[in-house]
Amino acid sequence: MKTTKYLLNEKDMPRNWYNIMADMPNPPEAVLHPGTKKPVTPEDLSPIFPMSLIEQEVTSQRFIPIPDEVMDVYSLWRPAPLYRAHQLEKAIKTNSKIYYKYEGVSPAGSHKPNTAVPQAYYNKKDGFTKLTTETGAGQWGSALSFAGNYFGLHVKVYMVKISYEQKPYRRSMIETWGGEVYPSPTDKTESGRAVLAKDPNSIGSLGIAISEAVEEAAQNKDTNYSLGSVLNHVLLHQTIIGEEAILQMKMAGDDPDIIIGCHGGGSNFAGLAFPYLREKFAGKNYRLIAVEPKACPTLTRGKYEYDFGDVAGLTPLIKMYTLGHDFMPPGIHAGGLRYHGASPLTSQMLKEGYIEAQSYEQGEVFQSALVFARSEGILPAPESNHAIHAAVVEARKADQEGKSKTILFNLSGHGHVDMAAYTSFLSGKMADSALPESVLEEGFASIPKI
């Protein structure tokens, strides 16, 4: 038994976020207005986002200084630790070295506050008083409620109805931090009422909840909308993870060959990977792997096309890997990875060959998670389990090839609020979520031709 933890001194914390758009070999693909199909302008976005964040969405400035007010809240839990996984290495008998960056130390238990805090800060700074958002499993909704509370912003969360009913703990976290939370579809918005008119018993979906949150923000001058992944500025804020990790790996006197993160919308993967991509663009030889569930195989099975971010087609059109905005993934435990699309930036990096993607069944993923929990001692979130599994797979592959690799993965959150998933796995009730081809085909049919 040996713990090796690398922790930065607070004074050595990175003071900038890294903007990958400054260094991408090809410029980012334009985001299109859903009506005109022409590139959106800052004015198009201003009804739902503050100008500070719109600027971050499009800027080509390489480093964006983190405001002092954001650093102050970050330092409640940051710098976050980076560990050498000695016990895991021993448990799987690998000759490779495995490290992980741990983001579960935040008050919400995941990486989500890294962007919730600056989003709340900039909205407050630009004069807004209310935020709306959607949430599936509740991690994003609780993180935004935490952040909004700090800056005196009222946060209203549209929570997918089935999660609202099945995940009362996350709902309670939202309310304890002062947020308001409603089961979506609601009768409070046109989008919600339209769904309820067709199906009064709708269990809701992330797409519907987004439509409700966007609609309310667009109609109210004091209210903006906030998104927990996908957008450029969200990924930007998460790069604090990778900027810290680079310094910590230097403390360890080591450099990773392989960098791994789970991938839903893309923010926790990008948070760790983009700062390493900067060095890859400059000639370093890193493999970067985004890991997703086979039940929602956006990067590995999706098409690289313009598509909507929501079911109703209210959002701008984004060039991304997509399973079609109508795609309805099975109800796996990693709720944070059940998104039909992917961030345009990680999509483009994949398309251009700078990163790789892998997908796994939840059963094998939880098997690796159990090995991790019983060796390293930390109980990981179901989403993070995908990154753990890929690290195990890559270590074993290296062993088979007689090589030793240095692997770094992002442990994006703890699993204390998700223990039902472990109960399901331990009792042998966790089904692999084999995906009928027809479901994929149905989803693809919804991708608009533009």
Place this chain on the structure above:
Amino acid sequence: MKTTKYLLNEKDMPRNWYNIMADMPNPPEAVLHPGTKKPVTPEDLSPIFPMSLIEQEVTSQRFIPIPDEVMDVYSLWRPAPLYRAHQLEKAIKTNSKIYYKYEGVSPAGSHKPNTAVPQAYYNKKDGFTKLTTETGAGQWGSALSFAGNYFGLHVKVYMVKISYEQKPYRRSMIETWGGEVYPSPTDKTESGRAVLAKDPNSIGSLGIAISEAVEEAAQNKDTNYSLGSVLNHVLLHQTIIGEEAILQMKMAGDDPDIIIGCHGGGSNFAGLAFPYLREKFAGKNYRLIAVEPKACPTLTRGKYEYDFGDVAGLTPLIKMYTLGHDFMPPGIHAGGLRYHGASPLTSQMLKEGYIEAQSYEQGEVFQSALVFARSEGILPAPESNHAIHAAVVEARKADQEGKSKTILFNLSGHGHVDMAAYTSFLSGKMADSALPESVLEEGFASIPKI
């Protein structure tokens, strides 16, 4: 908004636990054999505890070196942070300064691993391969499962049946770390069968679960029993909290007037308070306050008498504040504070006037917890909420007296696994647990005359 966090460098971590028995003005009261009523000998205890821990139970050595193997596991989450509660001070408009030590950063989310780890280590070292224990709400059972897993010990947990059914998340944590968990009373022990014979639908109690765990350990040579509070060696291990806090308060350039911890069996309170008591014995002027629920007012309403630690009367007789080993507290949310007795060391310190005790209703306690969560951002455990509330009460009292005090409290755990309590509070359904005098009287009747 301003976060001030004091974090020790790993190399400055305390390397010793502090043993208060070396400095107590009067020697500790003897623990008596339940049969002979004479002081127990090490041999009496050896069927259920390893000799290393029995020695720690009775030694008068002032500082006990923390073994390297324990330090290695501690460093997974220790040193734990100490914060200045600027936002809480602002929220309650006090002129006092409030600090808190945060123990929720451990993999189990509470202070319990501080003693679970050395208990597992010493049992392993002394040649044992299995541990039994009881757990109520599940915090102790999950912590011991975490620790046993590290040292390759099999952990069997007797979990109070009603908690087993109502708290599946903690049960799942026990199993995920490889522990075995059964709803107590079981049919696996004589104690359990005796209860079931009388009442097949028994919902269980901590006292019954202790009897089952002790019985199994006593009957098996390779198996020992492990307790999460009350005993001297358990309190000893928790002093790492106070030893760190003393160094961190020096970093802050400050010294507390008032030191506060919640009190169930006594271990998290003692963990913070005993190192400060050492300085109080040497002449410093500290107030130390143990805080308990009015629903289980052991220190504030109990009698200082010899009593059993369990319902069945199988444990040694301990001189302590007790509500009687038959006392059945109402089902408040702070499950960790529902114990009829108190540790002999904190009891003696209270009796001799070195510490104080206060009790509060859970409603007022959760009101303060909500103010804390919405100002400091951390969601605290229901037990810890009692310490928060006492800190708020003392700060307000100082303000009324025109004074400014420096207050330090122990935030013993996070509340992510206890969000149901917040839901109950926020929906106005949390009842104050007024205690009929008759319940106290019935309990007192069970205190044996010796």
